Amino acid sequence: MRATRLGLTSLRGRRLLPLLALVLLVALLVACDAPQSTTEIAGNNNDKLWEPYRVVLVLAAIVFVLVLVLTLGFSIWFRERPGRPARQIHGNTRLEVIWTLIPVAIVAMIAIPTFDALFKIDKDPPADAMKIEAIGHQWWFEFRYLDDKGETVLTTANELHLPEGKPVTIALRSVDVIHSFWVPAISGKVDMIPGHDNNISFTATKARPEPYLGQCAELCGLSHANMRFRVFVQAPADFDNWMSDQKKDSTSATGDLASEGEQLFAQSACIGCHTVRGTSAQGKVGPDLTHVGSRTTVAAGTLENNAQNLARWIRNSADVKPGSKMPPQGASAGGTLTDDQIAAIAAYLLSLR
Amino acid sequence: MATVAGTLARPANVGVWSWITTVDHKRIGVLYGITAFTFLLWGGIQALLIRTQLAVPNGTVIDAERFNQLFTMHALTMIFLAVMPLGAAFFNFLTPLMIGARDVAFPRLNALSYWVYLGGGLILTSSFFWDAPSAGWFNYVPLSGQTYTSDLGIDFYVVGLLTLGTSSLMAALNFTVTIINMRAPGLTMMRLPVFVWMTLIISFLLVLALPPLTVGLIQLLFDRNFDTHFFVPEAGGDPILWQHLFWVFGHPEVYILILPAMGIVSEVLPVFARKPLFGYPAVVFAGVAIAFLGWAVWSHHMFTTGMGTVPRTVFATNTMIIAVPTGIKIFNWIGTLYGGSIRFTTAMLFSIAFIVTFTIGGISGVMHASPPIDGQHQDSYFVVAHIHYVLFGGAVMGIFSGIYFWFPKMTGRFLSEGLGKLHFWLMFIGMNMTFFPMHFLGLAGMPRRIYTYDQGLDWGFWNMFATIGSYVIGISIIVFVINFFRSMRQPKTAPNNPWDAATLEWATTSPPPEHDFDVVPTVRARDPLWYDRDHGIEAPEPTGEHIHMPPPSYYPILMASGVALLGIGVLSHLALTALGAVVIIYSIWGWALEPTD
Numbered sequence: 001m002r003a004t005r006l007g008l009t010s011l012r013g014r015r016l017l018p019l020l021a022l023v024l025l026v027a028l029l030v031a032c033d034a035p036q037s038t039t040e041i042a043g044n045n046n047d048k049l050w051e052p053y054r055v056v057l058v059l060a061a062i063v064f065v066l067v068l069v070l071t072l073g074f075s076i077w078f079r080e081r082p083g084r085p086a087r088q089i090h091g092n093t094r095l096e097v098i099w100t101l102i103p104v105a106i107v108a109m110i111a112i113p114t115f116d117a118l119f120k121i122d123k124d125p126p127a128d129a130m131k132i133e134a135i136g137h138q139w140w141f142e143f144r145y146l147d148d149k150g151e152t153v154l155t156t157a158n159e160l161h162l163p164e165g166k167p168v169t170i171a172l173r174s175v176d177v178i179h180s181f182w183v184p185a186i187s188g189k190v191d192m193i194p195g196h197d198n199n200i201s202f203t204a205t206k207a208r209p210e211p212y213l214g215q216c217a218e219l220c221g222l223s224h225a226n227m228r229f230r231v232f233v234q235a236p237a238d239f240d241n242w243m244s245d246q247k248k249d250s251t252s253a254t255g256d257l258a259s260e261g262e263q264l265f266a267q268s269a270c271i272g273c274h275t276v277r278g279t280s281a282q283g284k285v286g287p288d289l290t291h292v293g294s295r296t297t298v299a300a301g302t303l304e305n306n307a308q309n310l311a312r313w314i315r316n317s318a319d320v321k322p323g324s325k326m327p328p329q330g331a332s333a334g335g336t337l338t339d340d341q342i343a344a345i346a347a348y349l350l351s352l353r
Numbered sequence: 354m355a356t357v358a359g360t361l362a363r364p365a366n367v368g369v370w371s372w373i374t375t376v377d378h379k380r381i382g383v384l385y386g387i388t389a390f391t392f393l394l395w396g397g398i399q400a401l402l403i404r405t406q407l408a409v410p411n412g413t414v415i416d417a418e419r420f421n422q423l424f425t426m427h428a429l430t431m432i433f434l435a436v437m438p439l440g441a442a443f444f445n446f447l448t449p450l451m452i453g454a455r456d457v458a459f460p461r462l463n464a465l466s467y468w469v470y471l472g473g474g475l476i477l478t479s480s481f482f483w484d485a486p487s488a489g490w491f492n493y494v495p496l497s498g499q500t501y502t503s504d505l506g507i508d509f510y511v512v513g514l515l516t517l518g519t520s521s522l523m524a525a526l527n528f529t530v531t532i533i534n535m536r537a538p539g540l541t542m543m544r545l546p547v548f549v550w551m552t553l554i555i556s557f558l559l560v561l562a563l564p565p566l567t568v569g570l571i572q573l574l575f576d577r578n579f580d581t582h583f584f585v586p587e588a589g590g591d592p593i594l595w596q597h598l599f600w601v602f603g604h605p606e607v608y609i610l611i612l613p614a615m616g617i618v619s620e621v622l623p624v625f626a627r628k629p630l631f632g633y634p635a636v637v638f639a640g641v642a643i644a645f646l647g648w649a650v651w652s653h654h655m656f657t658t659g660m661g662t663v664p665r666t667v668f669a670t671n672t673m674i675i676a677v678p679t680g681i682k683i684f685n686w687i688g689t690l691y692g693g694s695i696r697f698t699t700a701m702l703f704s705i706a707f708i709v710t711f712t713i714g715g716i717s718g719v720m721h722a723s724p725p726i727d728g729q730h731q732d733s734y735f736v737v738a739h740i741h742y743v744l745f746g747g748a749v750m751g752i753f754s755g756i757y758f759w760f761p762k763m764t765g766r767f768l769s770e771g772l773g774k775l776h777f778w779l780m781f782i783g784m785n786m787t788f789f790p791m792h793f794l795g796l797a798g799m800p801r802r803i804y805t806y807d808q809g810l811d812w813g814f815w816n817m818f819a820t821i822g823s824y825v826i827g828i829s830i831i832v833f834v835i836n837f838f839r840s841m842r843q844p845k846t847a848p849n850n851p852w853d854a855a856t857l858e859w860a861t862t863s864p865p866p867e868h869d870f871d872v873v874p875t876v877r878a879r880d881p882l883w884y885d886r887d888h889g890i891e892a893p894e895p896t897g898e899h900i901h902m903p904p905p906s907y908y909p910i911l912m913a914s915g916v917a918l919l920g921i922g923v924l925s926h927l928a929l930t931a932l933g934a935v936v937i938i939y940s941i942w943g944w945a946l947e948p949t950d
Contacts, residue, residue, distance in 0.1 A: 034811040036798030038729040049725035056726065060716045067683060067712045074690035075705055078626070079697065086627035087692035095688065096632050096681070103680035107673040107719070114723040115666055121725055122662040138501075172659075177496040178592060180657060180732060184798040188728015191658050193593065194495060195586025198659035213810070217657075217732040217800045219489045221496055222417045225803030322417040 453537025614751025735795025
């Protein structure tokens with residue numbers, strides 16, 4: 001913030017007003033609390049990168065106002081007037097040296113905090129950082145929580161839970177095309193590239209009940225726009241509770257409809273692709289559904305998780321997510337399940353909490 | 354001279370065939386201009402469709418597949434088929450006139466460049482009848498590989514860009530030779546108009562930038578069609594290799610798009626301020642410096658790919674340094690306004706606006722030169738805002754300035770200043786309405802290339818605002834088209850030098866005769882016509898001696914059709930490729946033996 005004051009005090013009088021107005025305007029419009037905004041700071045990486053960012057914004061405003069005022073001012077002041085011929089100036093070495101040095105100074109003012117932030121963000125995570133693996137699929141995110149030896153202790157999808165204040169390091173993988181892992185409030189993005197071992201490390205700093213929104217940021221095909229995910233940052237104790245709940249295997253469904261759904265699920269094509277721990281369903285292609293009922297959304301953050309949306313998804317997933325790799329199951333869309341059967345399966349899935 | 358058996362005679366210079374077989378740089382410039390402007394309209398329609406889909410959350414105007422095709426083709430159309438060739442239209446028409454030459458060094462090669470461009474453009478555009486490319490203009494593998502995009506779209510991309518690259522390469526070599534060798538007496542390099550300097554610079558850029566792209570495209574073509582594994586990670590290939598090859602072309606390409614516009618602005622500002630360009634040597638050397646540094650920054654497009662800390666530091670530093678020569682140019686243009694006697698013609702309005710709008714694009718460019726900041730900007734709408742301030746606020750504003758400025762020279766007619774100013778204001782307001790809010794959308798977390806977004810993300814307002822802005826741009830283009838056709842019905846009243854400009858193209862008639870100058874002019878200063886005016890030097894009298902101009906030829910378009918067949922064969926049946934090769938070989942033979950008159 002020192003740079004802000006420096007920037008402002010170096011200008012006086014009439015130039016101060018448009019500058020202030022501009023900065024205010026930008027601040028107002030940008031700091032709007034859009035849910036996926038980069039301006040909300042809920043992670044140390046985003047916090048760090050806003051240090052050079054603030055400097056850059058102030059310098060940008062100054063340069064822009066300077067160019068605007070000079071261009072407009074000269075255009076108006078030196079407009080054609082009778083009896084005032086143009087002055088045949090070819091150049092001015094001193095001025096040109098000055099305006100070569102001005103950009104050099106500006107660049108230096110940006111470069112120094114940039115490299116400071118870059119090296120801090122890139123610093124190796126502490127040895128005790130929580131280890132997670134995030135795997136991009138067309139078009140959903142798989143999250144695996146790893147133990148110290150790198151063994152998977154929990155697999156989930158599209159909703160990442162993190163403890164507040166604890167450093168995490170996420171190994172970024174892809175099984176198909178390039179995706180990018182981006183939760184603007186917490187950190188800048190890093191790409192998930194097949195054949196490359198990328199990593200992102202950060203600490204989420206602000207627990208809250210509402211999720212932080214993330215989204216794939218690299219064009220990955222037809223449903224790139226529908227590849228979203230959510231990050232829940234919880235107090236450490238809440239996170240531990242969530243973790244121990246999620247580690248449990250599923251239990252048998254209760255209630256007629258859900259029980260019917262459980263049977264149908266076990267006999268249908270579902271188990272070829274999905275895992276429900278504690279049952280015969282051990283497929284590895286699609287998302288792990290062991291606790292799908294506890295998630296807030298289906299279809300990679302596209303739809304609210306309820307019976308109606310689950311049924312819609314099962315019936316014909318491509319209707320929600322163009323190009324979806326999950327074959328349509330509803331009889332109306334070329335599958336084998338009736339609407340009643342789908343409703344039963346949806347009830348079963350919702351019961352997997 | 355007798356025609357060798359089996360070759361074609363020189364065509365007669367009349368009617369439609371006189372255009373098809375022309376080797377006159379001015380006619381080729383006009384062909385480039387009309388073709389590129391048509392593609393500009395088509396690319397604009399694509400943009401309006403994109404904006405219409407995004408106007409409201411969960412829009413239903415266009416489906417995901419078509420949307421991906423549209424943003425891919427919008428970029429390809431605007432970059433390769435509209436803005437680059439519009440630059441070519443200017444440097445084709447103007448370079449020989451500005452250097453006091455009668456044509457380019459290789460007139461038939463020049464015609465070949467145009468026809469190959471047209472062929473490549475038509476191939477790429479016709480993809481809409483089958484499958485249009487849909488993996489974005491930088492076409493990252495593995496998405497663009499056979500496994501994930503098996504339709505013909507990517508092959509259209511490969512074939513289209515290879516064809517267009519051939520055209521650009523020939524033009525670049527031609528203009529390099531022309532500018533270095535064919536300058537009028539007294540026209541030293543440091544007296545060269547800035548626009549010609551920029552043409553020379555981008556010619557070098559093209560010659561050096563196209564080979565890496567070509568290599569990448571051929572590898573991709575082989576990966577897709579012959580099961581090679583250059584980019585296939587499971588087989589030991591690397592998708593990042595494509596990104597390096599693409600961006601080592603792609604970044605210089607940005608300068609190929611913007612430098613001609615900078616050249617135009619550097620010609621227009623002095624004329625309407627009635628004073629010489631401020632700090633000419635600095636403007637020239639800044640252009641050279643931008644082009645040179647442009648080779649050491651490509652990885653800033655790849656800051657989020659997991660590159661190490663040190664390479665990111667290096668590429669960030671190099672990128673930031675480009676702000677220095679760019680800043681020099683901007684301040685020199687402002688210095689040109691200082692102390693002037695400024696006439697607010699439409700051309701001048703576009704050039705003055707260019708300074709401001711291009712500055713916005715330059716500033717946001719410095720922002721994402723910072724890798725941590727780029728972590729938020731990369732692939733978001735902030736970057737979309739940035740490239741449009743550079744390419745629309747920069748290149749397109751500069752090109753329109755040039756159109757209004759040189760229209761009398763090219764056609765002998767004036768565009769209406771009234772309609773021109775309406776066009777300017779609508780376009781200026783429209784472009785800022787469209788592209789400025791994209792900065793906000795990027796900061797609000799909106800990724801680029803998404804065909805839909807949710808209500809709850811609060812992106813609706815600025816998207817609607819941007820869409821309205823894009824329609825305003827559309828209206829401004831309609832005003833321009835009306836202006837164009839109205840003017841073309843007016844009599845040719847333009848004198849040699851209606852704006853009291855200083856460069857050689859204004860020394861000849863409007864439009865110029867086929868041979869450009871009756872007498873090749875002699876240059877005595879950097880602003881030759883002002884020098885002659887101020888020193889009372891009269892234009893020399895024509896001597897009436899015969900001036901030999903290269904006659905028209907069938908071979909450029911014939912050879913271009915062979916080049917197009919090479920590509921069409923790859924897309925359909927390889928027999929056509931073989932036929933294309935035969936046509937090309939025959940054309941080379943006939944070309945070599947063609948009589949000189």
